[in-house]
Amino acid sequence: MEIKKTSLNKLHQSNNAKFVEFAGYEMPIQYSKGIIEEHKFTRSHSGIFDVSHMGQLFIYGDESLTKELEKIFPLDLKNLKQNCSKYSFLMNENAGIYDDLIITKIDKGYLIILNAACKNQDFEILSNLLGSKFKMNLDNNRSLIAIQGPKSVEILNSIINGVDQLNFMTGNWFDFDNQKLFVTRSGYTGEDGFEISISNYKAEKFVENLIEKGAQLIGLGARDTLRLEAGLCLYGHELDINKTPVEANLRWAISKSRLSNGGFIGSKKIMNQMQDGASQIRVGIKPEGRLIAREKTKIFDDTDKQIGEITSGTFGPSVNGPIAMGYVDKEFSKVDTKILLEVRGKKHPANVCALPFYKKNYVKGVN
Amino acid sequence: MSEVKFSKEHEWITLEGDVATIGITKHATEMLGDIVFAELPEKGSNVEKDGTAGVVESTKAASDVYTPVSGEVVDTNQAIVDDPSKINEDPEGSAWFFKLKMKDQSEMDSLMNKEEYDKFAKESAS
Numbered sequence: 353m354e355i356k357k358t359s360l361n362k363l364h365q366s367n368n369a370k371f372v373e374f375a376g377y378e379m380p381i382q383y384s385k386g387i388i389e390e391h392k393f394t395r396s397h398s399g400i401f402d403v404s405h406m407g408q409l410f411i412y413g414d415e416s417l418t419k420e421l422e423k424i425f426p427l428d429l430k431n432l433k434q435n436c437s438k439y440s441f442l443m444n445e446n447a448g449i450y451d452d453l454i455i456t457k458i459d460k461g462y463l464i465i466l467n468a469a470c471k472n473q474d475f476e477i478l479s480n481l482l483g484s485k486f487k488m489n490l491d492n493n494r495s496l497i498a499i500q501g502p503k504s505v506e507i508l509n510s511i512i513n514g515v516d517q518l519n520f521m522t523g524n525w526f527d528f529d530n531q532k533l534f535v536t537r538s539g540y541t542g543e544d545g546f547e548i549s550i551s552n553y554k555a556e557k558f559v560e561n562l563i564e565k566g567a568q569l570i571g572l573g574a575r576d577t578l579r580l581e582a583g584l585c586l587y588g589h590e591l592d593i594n595k596t597p598v599e600a601n602l603r604w605a606i607s608k609s610r611l612s613n614g615g616f617i618g619s620k621k622i623m624n625q626m627q628d629g630a631s632q633i634r635v636g637i638k639p640e641g642r643l644i645a646r647e648k649t650k651i652f653d654d655t656d657k658q659i660g661e662i663t664s665g666t667f668g669p670s671v672n673g674p675i676a677m678g679y680v681d682k683e684f685s686k687v688d689t690k691i692l693l694e695v696r697g698k699k700h701p702a703n704v705c706a707l708p709f710y711k712k713n714y715v716k717g718v719n
Numbered sequence: 720m721s722e723v724k725f726s727k728e729h730e731w732i733t734l735e736g737d738v739a740t741i742g743i744t745k746h747a748t749e750m751l752g753d754i755v756f757a758e759l760p761e762k763g764s765n766v767e768k769d770g771t772a773g774v775v776e777s778t779k780a781a782s783d784v785y786t787p788v789s790g791e792v793v794d795t796n797q798a799i800v801d802d803p804s805k806i807n808e809d810p811e812g813s814a815w816f817f818k819l820k821m822k823d824q825s826e827m828d829s830l831m832n833k834e835e836y837d838k839f840a841k842e843s844a845s
Contacts, residue, residue: 387778388753388804573752577778642803644756644776667755667778674756696774 358404359552375468377405382571390574391669398503399570404495407471412461413486428607447596447618495555500545542582583707598625636707637676725836726787742815746840759795788826790819
């Protein structure tokens, strides 16, 4: 299969990107400054991320659409206000996660942002569940650009006046160069920021404008270290079809009002696990010293019994030390529990710790 | 001090008397990206030509460090363990990895000189 390119591919090239294949797309892993500088620039200033490989699914319909979607997602969509977003999951009957996603209520429908590697399967699953009653469009004509970090609001507002009035996890339509863009105040770095859905043919010009105002392109490498410091899950690592939201320690994302009556796919399993607890749970892990424990590193207790596995592990540039997330047996999930990580045949001490590793600066109550 | 020689695994080596100093090349650090962890062989241990003699990790992945010659480890550079970013800053100078007392100096003969290595690195990168 031919590798796909986003509409910013030429711009990445002219900024000396190193490319990798990710979910069938040629994506920048880093630019010339490298992952650590890109990471720190995002935390202190403003980073631009091309996330156009992700799916933008628009679903339009009458009031019955909300009802149908509530049979799928563990959310109180009836009471979700227009232009407000929620983090959620597409699950199977066993509450195994097909994908994690952001859903936003828009005029006459919903916009769902899906992971690149999952988007085509998600579309099929949702088409089968919803039937032909609603208009569904997995829109390949739009790019998705994230701008993240403390200076992002000032930079973006100088190009699109009014975005500074958005609260975290809300969005709206704005104009740029005679085009409609959908902007949400959201992101996946632990920083204040925005995600902008924009027509492919305007994307390059838009990003060039952001760069002129002082923002810089950041690759997927730093996106990974940023999200891991923020304690955020990455599908295919922390989340997959064998993990449930309760096991992933994401029960906060399930609307309370939906837990009493269920009625969404996977609700039985979720309600059982909420009551009895899950046997394994996702935790933050800090290795002692400088040791890095990568994905698939085995976790042991002090009696040599394996009690879990690392799902992501790297060096956190803002934490200035190694960080990881993984799943451990329930009885080892308390903060400050001592565990052992097997790296290159030797066991090294580590501690279960609270997430996030790096504290967020999300904006609430602007208006 | 001898001419700097290079291995296909992207190590550099210099010889002073029978003691070799070994590190990784600038080209290697450019391929690895930001180095955030280094593990060195134990002082007093013996390492064999082309065997592993340490690990470096970047934000992305772990890579073995090989020794281009055999010998006994007589010194290691603790400064790069304490601050691995020094390896990116000065890979072919102050950020050496370890020193070996060589057994067989003829092992140097099969290694590349600078010109040969630069050509090799250029070709292996493309």
